[in-house]
Amino acid sequence: MRNRVAVAVSGGVDSSVAALLLKEQGHEVVGITMCLGVAAEEGGHTKCCGPQEIEDARRVCAILDVPHYTMDFSRDLEEDVVKPFVEEYRIGRTPNPCVACNRFIKFGTLLEKATAMGFDCLATGHYAGIARRDGKPLLMRSGETRKDQTYFLHAIRRETLERIRFPLAALMKDQVRRLAREKGLPVSDKPESQDICFIPKTGYGAFLRCRGIEMKPGEFVDRKGTLLGGHPGFALYTPGQRARLGGRAGDPLYVLAIDVKKNRVIVGDKADLLARGLIADRVNLLVDELPARAVAKIRYAHRGVPSSAALDGDRLRVVFDEPQEAITPGQSVVLYDGDVVLGGGIIREALT
Numbered sequence: 001m002r003n004r005v006a007v008a009v010s011g012g013v014d015s016s017v018a019a020l021l022l023k024e025q026g027h028e029v030v031g032i033t034m035c036l037g038v039a040a041e042e043g044g045h046t047k048c049c050g051p052q053e054i055e056d057a058r059r060v061c062a063i064l065d066v067p068h069y070t071m072d073f074s075r076d077l078e079e080d081v082v083k084p085f086v087e088e089y090r091i092g093r094t095p096n097p098c099v100a101c102n103r104f105i106k107f108g109t110l111l112e113k114a115t116a117m118g119f120d121c122l123a124t125g126h127y128a129g130i131a132r133r134d135g136k137p138l139l140m141r142s143g144e145t146r147k148d149q150t151y152f153l154h155a156i157r158r159e160t161l162e163r164i165r166f167p168l169a170a171l172m173k174d175q176v177r178r179l180a181r182e183k184g185l186p187v188s189d190k191p192e193s194q195d196i197c198f199i200p201k202t203g204y205g206a207f208l209r210c211r212g213i214e215m216k217p218g219e220f221v222d223r224k225g226t227l228l229g230g231h232p233g234f235a236l237y238t239p240g241q242r243a244r245l246g247g248r249a250g251d252p253l254y255v256l257a258i259d260v261k262k263n264r265v266i267v268g269d270k271a272d273l274l275a276r277g278l279i280a281d282r283v284n285l286l287v288d289e290l291p292a293r294a295v296a297k298i299r300y301a302h303r304g305v306p307s308s309a310a311l312d313g314d315r316l317r318v319v320f321d322e323p324q325e326a327i328t329p330g331q332s333v334v335l336y337d338g339d340v341v342l343g344g345g346i347i348r349e350a351l352t
Contacts, residue, residue: 002026002027002028003027003028003120003121004027004028004030004118004119004120005022005027005028005029005030005119005120005121005122005123005165006030006031006032006114006117006119006121006122006123007019007022007029007030007031007032007066007122007123007124008032008033008034008106008110008122008123008124008125009031009032009033009057009060009061009068010033010034010053010057010125010193011033011052011053011054011055011056011057011060011187011190012053012056012125012187012190012192012193013125013176013177013180013185013187013188013189013190014125014126014127014168014176015057015124015125016057016060016125016180016185016187017125017167017168017171017176017179017180017185018123018124018125018166018167018168019031019060019061019064019066019123020064020179020180020183020185021167021168021179022123022165022167023064023065023066029064029066030066030067030068030069030119031057031060031061031064031066031067031068031069032068032069032070032071032110032114033053033054033057033058033068033069033070033071034070034071034073034105034106034110035054035070035071035072035073035074036073036074036077036197036198037072037074037077037078038050038197038198050197053193054070056186056187056190058070059186060185060186060187063183063184063185063186071110071113073105073109073110076104076105076109077101077105077198080100080101080104080105080108080109081097081100081101081104081105081198082097082198082211084100085097085100086208086211086212086213088330089208089213089235090213090235090260091260092234092235092258092259092260092329093258093329093330094238094239094328094329094330094331095330095331096152096330096331096332097196097198098152098196099152099154099155099332100155102152102153102155102156103155103156103157103284106122106124107122107153107156107157107160107164108156108157110122111160111163111164115163120163121163121164121165122163122164122165123164123165123166123167124164124165124166125167125168126142126149126152126153126166126168127142127144127147127148127149127166127168127169127173128140128141128142128148128149128150128153128166128169129141129142129143129166129169129170129339130161130164130165130166130169136288137161137162138161138286138287138340138341139153139154139156139161139286139340139341140169140339140340140341141336141339141340141341142166142168142169143169143170143171143172144168144171144172144173146173147173150334150336150341151297151299151300151332151334152300153341154284154286154332154334154341154343154344155282155284155332155344156284157284158284158285158286161286177189204235204236205233205235205236208235213233213235214233215232215233215235215236216233216263217230217231217232217233218230218231218233218234218262218263218264218265219231219262219263219264219265220243220245220253220264220265220267221264221265221266221267222266222267222268223256223266223268223272228245228253228267229245231265234258234259234260234263234264234265237255237258237265238255238328239255239256239257239258239273239326239327239328239329240254240255240273240325240326240328241254241255242254242255243255243265243267245267251269252270253267253268253269254267254268254269254270254272254273254326255267256268256272256273270325273325273326274323274324274325275320275323275324275325275327275350275351275352276319276320276323276351276352277307277317277318277319277320277350277351278298278317278318278327278333278347278348278349278350278351279312279315279316279317279318279347279348279349279351280315280316280318280332280333280344280345280346280347280348281314281315281316281345281346281348282345282346283311283314283315283316283343283344283345284343284344284345285342285343286341286342286343287340287342287343290309290310290311290335290342290343291309291337291342292308292309292310293306293307293308293309294306294307294309294335294336294337294342295307295335295336295337296309296318296320296333296334296335296336297333297334297335297336298324298326298327298328298331298332298333298347299326299328299331302324304336305320305321305322305324306320306321307319307320307321307335308321309335309342315345315348316333316344316345317351318333318335319351327347327349327350328347329347329348329349329350330346330347331346331347332344332345332346332347333345333346333347
């Protein structure tokens with residue numbers, strides 16, 4: 001069946017090959033690049049939406065002979081991603097802006113614009129898949145386990161799955177690059193975007209300062225409240241990272257929690273990072289009913305751990321079969337049943 005497909009082309013190899021595959025399958029394809037108002041930086045790393053990426057997306061669409069449009073989403077980025085990102089840091093949490101961008105911008109505003117323009121669906125170059133069971137769409141892990149991006153996609157609204165396509169679902173990364181080279185796409189060997197697009201090369205600290213977060217010196221304390229040293233600002237720390245206390249000898253210490261009211265960073269031994277579970281809010285389910293057992297991922301690079309999971313009102317309670325390190329408020333917990341993405345939520349607190 002021939003569809004009218006809007007492809008979110010970012011100027012990278014993955015979205016370029018997604019557009020290529022859909023064109024070869026006979027669909028009517030249009031490339032749309034989101035301009036997020038991200039400034040170029042001399043010598044900076046590849047970003048997902050900078051000026052060079054917009055130009056690369058235009059060149060790819062010209063080679064594929066598909067129309068290309070650039071749409072301004074800078075206000076959406078500011079309101080739906082950047083401001084909430086800053087506010088999370090202000091209250092001592094560590095947010096994941098890619099999760100918010102996917103929910104509110106790519107598979108939110110962009111999808112709605114594409115639908116209003118008469119397109120049947122929106123496609124992206126994410127490493128993920130969609131399958132149908134009992135007539136209903138499910139979000140699935142990618143066959144490329146090293147690159148699977150479903151952790152960042154768990155918060156998209158369930159009702160949007162009908163209008164989303166992931167053409168790379170069955171491909172490995174090296175296959176994607178090979179296809180791009182064979183078709184003469186100029187982005188075939190382009191490095192991947194690694195950094196958060198709106199964070200400048202000066203780093204998180206400088207960005208948060210310019211956004212009004214005061215980096216006020218405070219105290220490092222242990223779990224009993226014993227003073228161990230001073231820190232330059234709690235927003236520079238996140239649970240699980242090494243706490244470097246100048247001049248202190250002995251075993252390394254790690255950030256356990258942030259006490260915003262007292263401007264304290266609580267530290268302890270590595271064993272103190274372990275937690276038996278967590279509570280999450282802002283829960284988004286992608287299935288009719290949450291099973292009692294699931295595999296829980298608490299960060300993108302986490303391998304996942306068998307767990308018990310249950311809804312408690314509007315919150316999600318997850319108890320791990322084995323204690324896990326560095327439960328980080330503000331990050332996501334994502335639940336899986338095999339390759340099916342069940343949904344997830346934003347970590348609120350650890351269960352110790």
